[in-house]
Amino acid sequence: MISLGIIGTNWITEQFIKATDETKTFALTNVYSRTEAKAESLIEDLKKKDIDISTDLTAFFKKDFDTVYIASPNGLHFAQAKQALENGKNVIVEKPSTSTIKEFSLLDDLAHKNGLYLFEAARHIHEPIFKKIEEIVDKNREKLSGASFSYMKYSSRYDAYLAGKNPNIFTTKFSGGALYDLGVYTVYDAVVLFGQPEKVDYDAEFLASGVDGSGALTLKYPDFDVNIIIGKTKNSYMSSEIYFGRDTLLLDNGGDISHLDWADDNKNITDVPALKAENPMDSEASEFARIMTEKDQATYDKLLKYARTVNRILEQARTSAGIVFDADEEK
Template structure:
């Protein structure tokens, strides 16, 4: 297994560490946290007693004890930390959204060109799962494409803090937060992977007192159809998602975490189940994919993923501009 360092000791980091171990992809050998106590607790919680701990990024990135870093810090910190990692000769797996805007993305692409032996991946986990590819294949077989409605809404426990007058990171423009960045990125990845780059986009956002979006509806305009994206962090939704193709409709239980895929034909008279059972840990597929690309130096697949990440970054920014959402990172 390849050696892994982590930035961020929250639940999603733990899920990735478990996934990497179960997939026999990465072994945790270095933990960065602002406090030694949290770093040591993470080692204990995720059974990595031999891992080294660090409380400074200089010491962390100066270590030779790992080759790849997984970054799950607040969104606004991703760019600076990924830049440090690449300059230190590390591969990077950065949680979505990778960067706050196209300027940061362009700077990172230029840096990667100067470090051709390093890889950078955006951890958009669902695009590596079996059901995602099943949907992609099913779309290719439709007699036509007449649009789609993709939905992903989930109540955030941090929204209670907003209601109490606070500004948690995930709902703060200072940390590049909001519903579009956190959950909307999933359905933007879906749309661009399945339908390609839209001609124009617009976003009707429901704004919070913190000056970011709590939920909203985005529309991606294509030459012959529109794709509607519904996402939010202030409510729970149980809507299915649909992809329309003449008299055929592909129905997904959830566009962010695809557990069931059904094909409806002949006015709903014929229903075919296409999906596979999801992995217990939804991050296993991406961990295995990243490790394989690094091990095989598969630059073709790597650049496909990097190009997709750039496209998603551009559309997220266009949607934000449509809704008038500004981040501190946009001023740098």
């Protein structure tokens, strides 16, 4: 069994623990929260017993567990992942794992030096429906002529932002905004399916807090462009599309993909059967467990390369738009 510690007590942690339970390989043993009551409430919701609680991060990392899952605000990922790796823990860190490519390289080096795993939890690329998209792109790669992805969802926290509160996800302190929160999924789409682009350009619609509420991202490849629309301040129902000359693969969403269709030149649209698990984190949890238990270095290296490329693109994109994070000052 892989003993698991967690940081962060929001709903996403609960969802991830339920996914790790499905693997029968992970066992939750340790919880860190700034408040004991929140840790206790999460443990109770999950119906777990004999879980160790820490409210001090240094004490938490001294405890005896193998792997930590970090689901704190983005701006805290780097320092917490670094501390974990320095204390001999494998790291599964929520997307995006870092605020700058320099931070990513430091974590990557540290994990390598200490013989530990560093996973970025990009859940959707592990799902069967994404594997189906990869299969279709590979089969039709000669005809590939571009893509457009859209992931624009009105955030429940935008109301709090408009009310003058300061939710983490709309701050530069915690490396928030549409690109880092939702754009990261669509950048993963492009990197996994098409590789590294030659040029990155992001046009952001700024909020007064300094982050992007929404924006348009262009990734230029030698033979085609990928156009991406992302946002947290409005809802879009546009489908995402991958173009193969006369034919088109339609995705119902760029980041939370649950349905695929194939459209031909005669406007015949046919359903592409693909599996979608109820818990979208099941696939990544079982894949991380498999890689660690089977020591599948080739797949691990591939995932790390994706994560490095994605984190580089995110930084290039926000730099091109003029988005500055507090983490940039520490460069």
